[in-house]
Amino acid sequence: xxxxxxxxxxxxxxxxxxxxxxxxxxxxxxxxxxxxxxxxxxxxxxxxxxxxxxxxxxxxxxxxxxxxxxxxxxxxxxxxxxxxxxxxxxxxxxxxxxxxxxxxxxxxxxxxxxxxxxxxxxxxxxxxxxxxxxxxxxxxxxxxxxxxxxxxxxxxxxxxxxxxxxxxxxxxxxxxxxxxxxxxxxxxxxxxxxxxxxxxxxxxxxxxxxxxxxxxxxxxxxxxxxxxxxxxxxxxxxxxxxxxxxxxxxxxxxxxxxxxxxxxxxxxxxxxxxxxxxxxxxxxxxxxxxxxxxxxxxxxxxxxxxxxxxxxxxxxxxxxxxxxxxxxxxxxxxxxxxxxxxxxxxxxxxxxxxxxxxxxxxxxxxxxxxxxxxxxxxxxxxxxxxxxx
Amino acid sequence: xxxxxxxxxxxxxxxxxxxxxxxxxxxxxxxxxxxxxxxxxxxxxxxxxxxxxxxxxxxxxxxxxxxxxxxxxxxxxxxxxxxxxxxxxxxxxxxx
Numbered sequence: 462x463x464x465x466x467x468x469x470x471x472x473x474x475x476x477x478x479x480x481x482x483x484x485x486x487x488x489x490x491x492x493x494x495x496x497x498x499x500x501x502x503x504x505x506x507x508x509x510x511x512x513x514x515x516x517x518x519x520x521x522x523x524x525x526x527x528x529x530x531x532x533x534x535x536x537x538x539x540x541x542x543x544x545x546x547x548x549x550x551x552x553x554x555x556x557x558x559x560x561x562x563x564x565x566x567x568x569x570x571x572x573x574x575x576x577x578x579x580x581x582x583x584x585x586x587x588x589x590x591x592x593x594x595x596x597x598x599x600x601x602x603x604x605x606x607x608x609x610x611x612x613x614x615x616x617x618x619x620x621x622x623x624x625x626x627x628x629x630x631x632x633x634x635x636x637x638x639x640x641x642x643x644x645x646x647x648x649x650x651x652x653x654x655x656x657x658x659x660x661x662x663x664x665x666x667x668x669x670x671x672x673x674x675x676x677x678x679x680x681x682x683x684x685x686x687x688x689x690x691x692x693x694x695x696x697x698x699x700x701x702x703x704x705x706x707x708x709x710x711x712x713x714x715x716x717x718x719x720x721x722x723x724x725x726x727x728x729x730x731x732x733x734x735x736x737x738x739x740x741x742x743x744x745x746x747x748x749x750x751x752x753x754x755x756x757x758x759x760x761x762x763x764x765x766x767x768x769x770x771x772x773x774x775x776x777x778x779x780x781x782x783x784x785x786x787x788x789x790x791x792x793x794x795x796x797x798x799x800x801x802x803x804x805x806x807x808x809x810x811x812x813x814x815x816x817x818x819x820x821x822x823x824x825x826x827x828x829x830x831x832x833x834x835x836x837x838x839x840x841x842x843x844x845x846x847x848x849x850x
Numbered sequence: 851x852x853x854x855x856x857x858x859x860x861x862x863x864x865x866x867x868x869x870x871x872x873x874x875x876x877x878x879x880x881x882x883x884x885x886x887x888x889x890x891x892x893x894x895x896x897x898x899x900x901x902x903x904x905x906x907x908x909x910x911x912x913x914x915x916x917x918x919x920x921x922x923x924x925x926x927x928x929x930x931x932x933x934x935x936x937x938x939x940x941x942x943x944x945x946x
Contacts, residue, residue, distance in 0.1 A: 516862070516910045516940040517899040533866075533895055538903035570902040639909070 462812035462849075467508065467528075468824065469496035469806070469846030474510055476528050476850075477816075477824065477837060484826055484837040489528040498806055498846045502579040505600055508850075509534070511574035511587070513638065519574045521587070523601065537587055537595050537604050539569040543611065544620040545591055546629035550641045564629055566620060569593070572638045576806065578648035580655040588645030590637040592616070594660060596674060607674045615665065615679065615696055616643075630696035634663035646805055649705040649713075659703060659713065659728055666698035667715070667728055683731035687719050702805040703728075704749040704757070712754025716747040716805070721759055723784045734784025740771045741778045741787045746808035748815065755783040758810065758831055760803040760817055775799040777815070777831050793834035794825060804845055811849035818844030853932040855879045857889070860939050867893040882913055883926035885936050900938060901926075910941045 468475040468486060474496045477486035495513040502509060508524040510531065523534040546564040555562075573590040580586070583600040587593075594607040612618060617625035633641035647661035656673035659680065666681040685692045686699065699718035706712040715722040720742050721735035735742040740761045750756035758779050763771045774796035776789045795801075801819030808817040815831050818824045822841040825834045857875040864871040870893050877888040883905075890897040900911055907913060907923040914920070914937040920928040930936060 514899075516908065517866070518902065518908055520899075536895070536898055538898070568904060570904055570906075 462814050465850040466809070466816050466824075466826070467499045467501065467846075467848045467850055468818060468841070468844060469499040469510065470818075470822075470842040470844050471495050472842035474499050474528070474531075475841060477826075483835070484824075486824060486838045486841065490524070490531040491522065496845065497574060498576050498848075500577055500579075500846075500848045501850045502585065502600075504579060504581055504583075507601070509577050509585070509601070511577060513573055519571050519589075519638075521574060521601075534601055535597075535604060537571055537574060537589060537593075539571060539593065540606055542621045543569040543593075543606060545569050545611075545642075546617045546620070546625070546627070546631075547591075547640075547642065548629065548632060550633070564617075564627065566624070572640055572642060573636070573644065575636070575644055575646045576648055578650055578658075580650045582655070584650070584655060586648045586650070586658070588648050588660065590634065590644035591640070591642035592631055592645060592662060592665075594645055594648070594674070609670075609675055610660070610668065610677050613668070613677055631662060631665040632697065636663065647700065647703045649703060651705065651710045652707045653710055657710075659705065661700040661703045661715070663701070664699045665696055667700055667703060669728060680728040681731075682729065683724070683733070684715075684717065684722060685719050685733060701745045702747050704747050706749045706751065706754035708750075708752040709754035712749065714747050714749045714757045716744050716759055718743070721747070721757075721784060723757070725754065725783065732784070734780070736787050739778075739787055740776070740789065744803070745805040746803055746817065748808050748810040750810070751812070753781070756781045757784070758808065758815060760808055762802060773798050773800070775801050775819075775825075777817070777827075777834075779831050790827075790831045790834075792832065793827075793836070795836075806846040806848070807844050809847045809849050814849065816847050816849065818847045820844065852878045853880050853930065853934075855885055855930045855934050855936050857885055857936045857938070862940055863896075863899065863938065866899060867896055869893045870896070879930050881926065881930060882915065882920055882922075882928045882936065885930060886926060910943050912939045912941045913937065914939065 464479040466477040473491045476489040497511045499510040510522040512520045521534040547567040549562040576588040578586040585597040587595040595604040616629045616631045631643040651657035668677045669680045703715045711727040713724045713728045722731040723734045748758045775794040776791045778787045815827045820843040824838040879885040
């Protein structure tokens with residue numbers, strides 16, 4: 462179990478350290494800067510932070526001394542010739558009889574760094590908006606766009622060298638910085654086979670590679686999208702987060718816009734396991750046990766219409782049987798006037814410990830697998846990311 | 851003799867690039883693009899703070915030559931006259 466929690470917030474990176482008197486969070490860098498994600502590379506010990514400067518763009522930052530000092534890392538840039546099909550969002554200014562706008566080819570520029578993941582042998586992966594997976598094989602000295610995923614048929618084919626098909630099934634996310642573009646927010650590496658990766662895209666779905674990123678296929682069978690006429694379409698899904706059990710890597714969990722989904726066959730097929738009657742349905746983050754692939758935790762929110770805690774009371778829901786039953790865990794969490802929203806990267810697990818942070822700047826920690834909780838901080842900036850070191 | 855520009859940066863950028871701190875930087879440049887290239891030479895990484903990877907001025911950054919906002923935000927081809935002052939500022943639109 463880790464004694465340090467890395468916290469990315471709207472106004473900087475914080476580190477909470479466990480001491481005899483309890484957990485104590487302190488500002489550790491990037492004061493005033495948006496930190497979408499901060500995590501430690503377990504293979505090298507380097508801390509990495511995905512920054513979003515309001516004026517100066519998205520920047521990758523790293524610390525080689527445990528967060529005491531930070532430096533700009535090699536920056537992520539879309540290569541010359543990287544284009545994507547952008548689907549303009551409808552506008553009130555459109556003429557009343559105007560047909561839906563066609564997708565247009567657009568040069569890609571970095572809008573947001575959203576998530577990092579790490580693998581053995583210097584592998585580092587960065588998920589971006591618009592829809593890029595950047596990979597390093599040398600510990601982050603150099604990053605390259607994964608072209609097979611960028612050129613995937615689901616998003617119009619190879620737009621570096623051709624005009625492609627003109628059709629993309631990747632849509633957008635309001636989490637992008639001012640532009641409605643797709644984003645890669647989840648990257649999981651199979652610890653038993655580092656050539657196997659799953660990525661999740663808002664809004665498209667889940668894709669898997671088993672050959673180290675040379676080819677990708679959709680992994681959306683069984684998902685339901687109740688905001689489309691064809692709920693079982695291959696693409697257009699809105700995974701909010703996915704998590705893979707390191708000890709049982711065929712067990713994969715997904716908090717989706719349209720419910721909680723579980724797969725015990727490596728994401729080949731998904732089963733909807735949420736229980737709307739018990740409040741387990743909508744939300745953003747999901748955590749899975751490191752050993753038991755049937756145990757998972759979510760932080761339910763009321764619905765996609767309100768996106769707040771249910772009835773003003775915050776709870777974490779846990780299943781230990783692959784989603785057949787859920788327990789609501791409320792001990793120690795506020796049960797009145799709580800409007801905490803927990804973003805997709807803001808729930809983490811390490812051994813018996815769990816931690817989560819909310820957009821209202823509250824940080825909660827459990828030492829007993831979620832049975833009981835303690836409030837560790839109340840007045841942090843809006844929290845985007847919580848990871849055990 | 852090539853014209854010299856006098857460049858003033860928002861103090862916000864001094865935080866990230868201490869090598870550029872000071873009231874005014876004197877550079878040899880005849881266009882705004884050359885000003886940015888010289889800043890990048892003095893402080894590697896600077897250009898990607900001010901421009902995106904296509905070389906376009908970022909949405910929430912403004913550059914003025916004397917009191918005029920530059921016209922060419924894509925290629926920064928605006929001329930810089932001899933002894934002109936160039937200001938690199940953050941735009942109010944980018945704050946939060």
